[in-house]
Amino acid sequence: MTKTGALAGVVVADFSRILAGPLAAAALGDLGATVVKVERPESGDDTRQWGPPYASDGTATYYLSANRNKRSVTLDLADPAGLAKAVRLATRADVLIENFRPGVADRLGLGYERLRQANPRLVYASVTGFGSRGEGARLGGYDFLVQAVGGLMSITGWPDGEPTKVGVAVVDVLASLNLQVGILAALQARERSGRGQHVEVSLLNAVLAALVNQASGYLNAGKVPGRLGNEHPSIVPYQTLRAADRPLAVAVGNDAQFSKLCHTIGAPELARDPRYAANASREANRADLVVALEKALAAKPATEWTAVLQAAGLPAGVVNDLAEAFAYAENLGCEPVVELPRGVRQPASPIRLSASPVSYELPPPRLGEHSDWFDAWLEEK
Missing domain, CATH: 3.30.1540.10 (formyl-coa transferase, domain 3)
Incomplete structure (x- = not known):
């Protein structure tokens, strides 16, 4: 808890997995927050198995991409003892990030309404696929699916070819960036009110908002755009x-x-x-x-x-x-790569802060690596 940075002293409980949530938690860790990554025993985050490619030590590089600056603990949330520890973590955290299917956190006893009673200052951040209310709540959210149904694929690719996804999980990245902004805004609002709030970002809303000029052309001029390959719809060349x-x-x-x-x-x-x-x-x-x-x-x-x-x-x-x-x-002198312990190399954070720079203190953790530290921390007060 001796980290420095813009978010030093902020504790983040990361209950999320795969990409959007973990990427947001890692970014907060870059900014100085202490991030506790809660994983399932035995298997952990799904991306630990998402390979090839693998790093030299056998770790899936997908997992490495979104989990630096975290401490990993394993908790069985179906076990009363594991759930009790999770609740204690949430009551001491400033931020909780989760991407359970809507309703699952409530059934586990980790929903916002319960936790805010125990910790009114908690900023509770949720990533969903299609929102937490209405018909969208029952649908599973996956980046490729949302690129398709959210219209992004319809404007990506060549006019005489089939709709094409972007070559990276860009919707997850967009949702993560929006989640980070929401969390930081909620932390700032807490400085005035003394109370946290629920932040929610859906993958579908994230991609629709990211369509910017294409969305504006449809909403304000009725123009449904198509695929133009590498051409711009309005500017030439x-x-x-x-x-x-x-x-x-x-x-x-x-x-x-x-x-x-x-x-x-x-x-x-x-x-x-x-x-x-x-x-x-x-x-x-x-x-x-x-x-x-x-x-x-x-x-x-x-x-x-x-x-x-x-x-x-x-x-x-x-x-x-x-x-x-x-x-x-x-x-060009952009210093694009950061070297982490254990030989892990990653893209550096694009954020440059003159007075409280980002830092890279911890490599992506091994499964349950910090469980002993976590147990001791829970007993501190």
């Missing part, structure tokens, strides 16, 4: 374009940038062409413009164009794989 060897990502956001792009790649006539001079015209004539731009870009490899365009102040870059992406961030 804001997409990948083929260079001599590989795709080049070009993010031209206004008419002035477009004119500079045309002059930089040796095609100034395109900037003067009335079909392309204004963004609305470029959007209407996208197909012809792409052909003309790719004809000019065929003169050089993508990496050479990247250097030329960036030197001109234009946003452009190659499409990196993960190895290239981490190397790129390293070369």
Whole structure:
């Protein structure tokens, strides 16, 4: 309990598993909170078995991705002794994170209404798939499913291909980020009121809110968008374009940038062409413009164009794989990787705080590793 950081002194009881909840708890741990991860005996968090790939010690790398800065204890919540310890943890915690199916926590005796009686300052944070009320409460929430039913897949992929999921569990990540904001807001509100509250984020609401301009186009103009591949629905050229060897990502956001792009790649006539001079015209004539731009870009490899365009102040870059992406961030001085004990390497937190920086004190724990510490902590007061 001697941690430093913006959330030093805050105790988080993490009853969640898989990704959205554990990722939120890990982020709070980065910020200095003491996080107690409660797991099932024998099996623990589901992601402990989600491999390959595995780290050199045999641990599933999926589990490693969302569980740093935590202490693991095993409790059988169906056993009265285990449940009693869980309740004692909740009464001493500042934050509790759970993603049980709606109604399960209440049946176990770990629901919000019961726990707030014992601990009025508790911030109780729930992740659900489709909400805790109405028909959605009976449905199981899985990232891939929510990408589908939440509309994200309908706008991802090529126009002549099938709807496509994002290559990472992005809905879980979005829900986790929203949960973190809700928890921090509730902790701040507690400073004024002295009381905690229930924070809930559903995967479905998280993805719908994340559709931003696409959702706004539907809600305010009745436009149901489709799949555009790597093209932007409103801005041109804001997409990948083929260079001599590989795709080049070009993010031209206004008419002035477009004119500079045309002059930089040796095609100034395109900037003067009335079909392309204004963004609305470029959007209407996208197909012809792409052909003309790719004809000019065929003169050089993508990496050479990247250097030329960036030197001109234009946003452009190659499409990196993960190895290239981490190397790129390293070369830019972003310090993208953190080294944890036991040889665990992870993406660093993107948060930079000048006075109370994030810290990385604990590697993802082994199952039940801190049970003795936990028992002693429960007896302290």
